[in-house]
Amino acid sequence: MKGCLTGLRVLDLSRVLAGPWAGQIFADLGAEVIKVERPGVGDDTRSWGPPFLTDGAGCPTSEAAYFLSCNRGKKSVTIDITNPAGQELVKKLAAKSDFLLENFKVGGLAKYGLAYENLRHLNRGLIYCSITGFGQDGPYKDRAGYDFMIQAMGGLMSITGLPDGVLGGGPVKVGVAITDLFTGMYATVAMLAALEHRRHTGEGQSIDLSLLDVQVATLANQALNYLTSGEVPGRLGNAHPNVAPYEALPTSDGHIVLAVGNDGQFNRFCAAAGRPGLSADPRFATNPARVQNRGILSPQLASLISAQSTDHWLEVLEAAGVPCGPINTLDRVFDDPQVKHREMCMNVAHSTGGKLRLVASPMKFSATPASETLAPPVLGQHTEEVLSELVELPKDIIETLKWRGII
Known part of the structure; x- marks a missing residue:
């Protein structure tokens, strides 16, 4: 069955987690997601292991579990965007895409002619979402931002952990990169909102998402506890500041x-x-x-x-x-009868020959269920397919680009 977003295309130039998480949600909903990666290297998280997936013979592959967690359902295309010929390929893909998702530093794509101002002239309906640590403007805009440091700077670690003076007291980060994940969710919502705007006007737009902004926004009741009372919340361990017990x-x-x-x-x-x-x-x-x-x-x-x-x-x-x-450990989570009933773990075949267990999408639709899940791609798995079918490059040109190291 077709997903809600079947027929839409996302050009995903992002890497690590926040951007790929948004791209994965689009893939779950049926969109075609084309992940552009560096030839020979790929997304940083491909090497963020162990653990690594094993192939059909039980031998470790180069596919890190981290990468597998946020790239299901996508197509991988390798393009060297530092090369003018590679930049032209990205422009041709952007011209035929509904969305572009990127998390380069501010101005990082402009030097390659791939900023929103460059691409909007090729595709007036393009929705261009940029994710950075601190946003496209402001005194910190040129700084790199990672989830851990943003949890600290954005106040989350000041309210997470045991109080000072207690054994084990001190600030603690959340056990997953929660700011990245929330940013990916906000990116998805923003991009779909821009799609509705395009439906009415025919015009795309740029979206500026900052990890720090998202972290501040998701302080939720704790932010309002402070803004309402003027009192700075502290760490309460597992206790709740507003509810007891x-x-x-x-x-x-x-x-x-x-x-x-x-x-x-x-x-x-x-x-x-x-x-x-x-x-x-x-x-x-x-x-x-x-x-x-x-x-x-x-x-x-x-x-x-x-x-x-x-x-x-x-x-x-x-x-x-x-x-x-x-308080379940992860083995008990995936053995829980409710989790099993909701089919939150699925088995898919991976192109390396190994069997891969993936976490399923939590979105349950009555008429348009989440798309049949494809395993996360190996590096460059779909390069020839996409360039020949979507960009309509002849086979000899593709071979030349491959020989030159551009793809």
Whole structure:
């Protein structure tokens, strides 16, 4: 079946994670995504391992798991954009594309004649999305930006981790490159919004996305906690600044996450735990009171929860309608019956001959399901196909470009 975006084409000049994540979402939705990579080298993340995929004989390949995580469903075309002949190829591809996605430094593509101002004259409907660390303007625009440093600069690490003065206290980054991932999501939304604008006007436009802007935007309630009160939030470990109890608590054999979102849930928790008097205590009867008195409440809950096993609490609290869950390792995540039922892991054949397990798209459509997933491409896998069919280059010209190292 065709996906929602079947018939649209994305020229993806991005690498690493934020841009490729956006491109992968477009591929999931049925768009043709052409990933342009450096001949002989490719996307940086192709070498970000181990682990690496194994081939049909069980031998390691050069395909890093990192690269495989964000490039499913794409076509790989190798072009040397530093060469004028390569630049002409990119221009011809851009002329036949709906979107161009790039994450070069500010001005990085302009020196090759591939900036938006160059390409808009070849394709007035082109939607050109640029992702940088700090945006196309401002005092930091020429700086390189990576997720880790942006988590720090954008305030996320100031609210992630245990408080100072506690064993293990200090700032901690999120376990995945969350700012890159959010930027990829924002890029996708922005590009589709620009597509709707084009539908009305016939005109494309440029989109300027900054990792720092996205990190500030996704501070969400913590940003408003500060802007509303003037008080700088600190690190609370697994506790929530606005809701209590909403934290990880030790059981007799592990931990459980207790996520009480309202007073009714707290009442049910106290009853199920055999401590109905807790919810009647004025210090804990309402959420604002529990937040204010979390220092008194949390030790009592920790003592109560630690007396029983994780499985005991999951069974008891689920029956009582109290949100809770275990802290799963990834093997348990992919073995979870709900994750299996939702088919969040899929098996696909890879061109190296190996079998590849991929994470599926989480988007579930009733009429236009996510496209049949193709394995992430090996470097240059589709160069000849794209250049012959889309750019209409004769075979002898393709061979000459290959001999000259341009593709």
